[in-house]
Amino acid sequence: MTAYVCPRCHVRAPASALTWRCPHCHGPWDLDFAAAPVSLPSLSSRVNSLWRYAEALPLATEIPHVTLGEGRTPVVPLTERVSAKLDFLMPTSSFKDRGAVMLAELARRLGPRTVIADSSGNAGTAIAAYGARAGLDCAVYVPEGTSPKKLEQIRAHGARVVVVAGDREETARAARAAADAPDVMYASHAYNPHFLHGTKTYVYELWEDLGGRLPDSLVLPVGNGTLLLGAALAVEELYGHGLVESRPALVAVQAEAVSPLAAAFHAGADEPAGPAESRPTLAEGIAISAPPRAAQILRAVRLSGGTFHTVTDDQVRTAQLDLARRGLYVEPTAAVCWAAVRAAPDRPGTTVVPLCGAGTKTGLAGAGTAEGRRA
Structure with a gap:
């Protein structure tokens, strides 16, 4: 390793x-870890999961790996210039499977007494599922108010759920304290870099499906920033190996209610001055007031020539309904990038947005309102 x-x-x-x-x-x-170049022509005969990009992945030397057939999600057009990558079609219905499979493979080799994760739902579900696949003992720490559907899924995979009386940051602190015990692996999507090398396969798949090209911009949701940082890794690897001619702009999207990185970016700061106020938002999956990799995220966006946008809950709700009426039922957090694109439709060139989590995990935002019932 x-x-x-x-x-x-x-x-x-x-x-x-x-x-x-x-x-x-x-x-x-x-x-x-230094990724080797991936041969585009060779991919057609490879395994149909993210492990097909073996040259670019740590932990890929041993076969077989932990897998549930993750990756290879389709890309569908939303407009003439904007497409969506349907990562809610992953085995646990969120993009977090990309990183969770790497952490489960790492844990399988290390053999800890138990694996601990903290999550607002999707990462915990993915760790629970891949932990079950790898035969690991898992405990998932979640904040109070986590979607009952997500808790049901975590428990169904056999993981222990520890509900923390507090917000997302208090949940992370509780999990980190438990992770300091002997013979425990902290399967943190924010702290463990193997997770980022899993999420970078999002961009490798785009590169493969677009015939060796990338779109002009990638619009990505940012809480802990694991998808954006994985995308940045992949872009640098592909560009560094001469496999793409240019780098796409990385456009980061945060919920207006909890947006420490957007505030720091527009203030020209290298990192946030401190934790943001944790306010309620429909986009609970990115409501992170103090991202551990804040400086890395800001640097990656700036180096790419990208920017930050924030979206309101009303914009998220409208975007979720609009996607549903196009046949794409996603959770509110998964609608934030489409909300941002709808609010700024004049961005030049081609764009891809990720639809990161299925609507069946949380239901429709505002389902109890007249607008939700009409939907």
Whole structure:
């Protein structure tokens, strides 16, 4: 296995260790891993999951891997220039499967006594499912008010649910405290860089399906930023290997109610001044007031020539209804990118938005209102 390295302190640790963060600055690890170029012509004969991009993935040397057939989600047009990638069609109905399969494979090799995750629902569901596939003991910490449908799914996979009396940040703190116990692996989608190397397959699939090209911009939801940072990794690898001619702009979207990164970006800051106020929002999946990788996210967006947008709950609700009427039933968080594109329709070139989570996980925003009932 490759090594962990702290991007701030340059401290290193073996990836076989259960140390989940830098012992000096307490920040998240990066992975000292050099992807090899992927041969586009060879892909047609490969396994139909994200493990097909073996040259670009850590942990790909051993076969077989943990898998539920994740990846290879379709891309469908929404307008002449905007398409949607349907990651809600993944095995657990969210894009988090891309990273969870990597963490489960890592845990299978390390053999910890238990695996701990914290989540507002989707990441916990994915860790529970892939943990079950790998035969792991799992506990998932969730904030009070988490969707009952998501809790049901986590429990069905055999994971223990620990409900924390508090918000998303308090839940993360409780999970981190538990993760410091001996022989425990913290399967954190925010802290463990293997997760990012899973989410980067989102862009590798676009590159493959577009015949060796990428769209002009990628509009991506940002809470902890795992999909955006994975996308940035893939873009740099593909560009660095000469497999694409240009880099797409990374356009990040946050909920207006909880938008510390958007505020920092537009203020020209390298990272947020402090945790944002945690206010209720329909986009609960990205309501992260203090993202551990904030500086990395801001840097990635700036280097790509991208920007940040925020969307209101009303815009999210309208976008979710609009997608449903196009045959695409997604949860409110999954509608934020389409909401942002609808609010700024004049962006030049081609764009892809991810539809990250299925509507069956939460239901329709405002379902108890007259508008929701009419939908």
